[in-house]
Amino acid sequence: MEAAARLRDPQAEAPDSVFTSQELEELILKDKKAFLKTKCAECGGTCGLAKKYKETMSVIIKSMMDTFWCRDCGRVVCDAHRYTHTCEKLDALKERNAKITKEALLEQLRADEERKEAIEAAAKDEQRRAAEQLEQEKSQRKAKRKILATKAKQVENFIQQRSRDADGLRPGVHNQLLELYPRVRGLALALYNQFEHPDSTEVGGKDWDDVKEIYAQARRSA
Ligand SMILES: [Zn+2]
Ligand SMILES: [Zn+2]
Incomplete structure (x- = not known):
């Protein structure tokens, strides 16, 4: 709940890190360089995408979206936050x-x-x-x-x-x-x-x- 409340605060959001499935796919396929720079929606830090996917084909990256992106709320997050990620959508589902x-x-x-x-x-x-x-x-x-x-x-x-x-x-x-x-x-x-x-x-x-x-x-x- 705490994480979700924090995420709901618009000041804490990194708007450039929130995508629909289609938006993210397009970014990966059409502007891989920009995609690799995407910051974590939770901590604002690097997601380490460049390090991991610099040499990976865009089509493969696209198929791995779930490892760095929450399909419930659309946030791209770093590894640490991906595993602890919770959001209003998930919380609502749990509730x-x-x-x-x-x-x-x-x-x-x-x-x-x-x-x-x-x-x-x-x-x-x-x-x-x-x-x-x-x-x-x-x-x-x-x-x-x-x-x-x-x-x-x-x-x-x-x-x-x-x-x-x-x-x-x-x-x-x-x-x-x-x-x-x-x-x-x-x-x-x-x-x-x-x-x-x-x-x-x-x-x-x-x-x-x-x-x-x-x-x-x-x-x-x-
Ligand atoms: Zn993070
Ligand atoms: Zn989420």
Whole structure:
């Protein structure tokens, strides 16, 4: 940057040392003597061109322009300054490259962040979906348990009714109903408790099977 700033100062310039490609080629080919006297655009000193190229054919010198001339800014410079040469054009190029690199890096970070957010959002969606599914299954089980508890209560009522009306029942049948009643009452209560406070994901289970069995027995005998 320092060198470029110094070079930008018009006082420091040696205007006779700045050429376009075409100007320099013409000078070399048409006035080799003048060309060999060109001063360094950076230090104003000799470029040592005469010493190096006095015996060289102009066409060959022309093909070696890059060794004493910067094609970015057009300055002819001495050997020492050719190797350390920096100019506004080069600096701008370097700056632009650095900026592009930084922007690419930021873009990369942005893309990474977006991808991470998308993955997290998908995971959250999946979690919510799974939770909803569980909740739905839970409420379906609750609804089924309610139906089973209600039916068990109806069987209990049925057996109670039948056992109260001993008239017209064979004694054996009446005794059987009296024996079934407390059992079905216990099962109906257990099924109701499972509806209110389930302690597993089971619906009905053995209690419900027993209720069905008792109902079948009661129907057969009554
Ligand atoms: Zn120099
Ligand atoms: Zn330059």
